[in-house]
Amino acid sequence: MTSPSDAVAVVDLDRIDRRILLALQADGRITNLDLADTVGLSPTATAERVKRLTREGYILGYSARLDPAKLNRALLVFVEIKLDRMTPEVFSTFAAAIARAPQVLECHMIAGGFDYLVKARVGTMEDYRAFLSDVLMALPGVRETHTYPVMEEVKNTAALAL
Known part of the structure; x- marks a missing residue:
């Protein structure tokens, strides 16, 4: 924003x-x-x-783009997460916990029908199932999740239009 x-x-x-x-x-x-x-x-x-x-903060840093398939992270998933309570403590505890999950590439608080949208990479659907049960559902305050596995990446860029 x-x-x-x-x-x-x-x-x-x-x-x-x-x-x-x-x-x-x-x-x-x-x-x-x-x-x-x-x-x-x-x-x-x-x-x-x-x-x-x-x-001045226009350039935040530099990084290399890696091939997820070569690193056993071929499966990209988006997960909608609903929390059980909407309190500042629940939000901050959730945010701190999700930041520690290495599978999570991005996590955004969303306005709308759910609270957070998570973008994660794992190796296989079996790996995702373990991630869902061992990590996501174990996070503080998580009441409900909806998962969207990516079938095809149509566009993947971090470049901003100038």
């Missing part, structure tokens, strides 16, 4: 800042020299802009 100050901050980015961010999203390992060539600046000016974009 963006706040009015977020909208103003994005407007403050010039064309070159946007080109830098797009290039880094496409290839986080691009050399500064290649990045400078891509955006049409000197390497020094490019490096200074990248430092500023990092300092």
Whole structure:
């Protein structure tokens, strides 16, 4: 969710800042020299802009994308979770516990018919069944779950449109 100050901050980015961010999203390992060539600046000016974009929080970090199938995490599931009570204590206890589950890639509090949407990766449906019973149903406050196994990933990106 963006706040009015977020909208103003994005407007403050010039064309070159946007080109830098797009290039880094496409290839986080691009050399500064290649990045400078891509955006049409000197390497020094490019490096200074990248430092500023990092300092200002536009760039949060860098990571490698791994192949889930090669790491026995081929099954992607989304799980709707309903809690038994809606209190700040239940929410914070649940959030702390779900953050420790290594199978969980993302967890979002949702407005609507359930409380949380969890995105998780496991090896097989048998692994998911164990994860459901040993981890998810054991979390504090969990009353009900609905699982949606992914049959095909149509689009999978973390890149933001600029």
